[in-house]
Amino acid sequence: MDDGFERWVKAYGVTPANSPKRACELLGCGHDYFYKLVKLGKITIRKMGTKSVVTGENIYQVLRELPEADRAA
Template sequence: MMTDQNVIAWSSINATAIGGLEVAMIPIAYGVSDTCRLLGIGRTTFYRLAKEGTIKTRKLGARTVVLAKDLEMMLSSLPPGPGGAQ
């Protein structure tokens, strides 16, 4: 479960802009620990992938973060696995 400490920033749609519907908050950036948990990898693998440029990181002060859109783009660029769509 993500906490406010672990998720760097949140993006939301103004409820009044979409007819008063309740909209879930969506994280726009993840810290290293959350990124590792989401991908099922360890910190060593995370930093290796970041050094290779596979995972695009940003610095927020002393913190290393990964934008959700960059994480999604990275995952979308991976080749399909066995039985995956071409």
């Protein structure tokens, strides 16, 4: 990952394995949109025993792939 990833991890306290709830907080989205991203294959849920987790790298990748906002005012 790039230097931006390291800064993001430190700034937001991102862990290697984040709960879906924490992933929603980091992405700034709700539960429904989060699971839409899962269905689209943009978020991969992994299992640690019975616990569902999302990697910090995966969350960062989704944020980096978001389209830029239209700058026209």
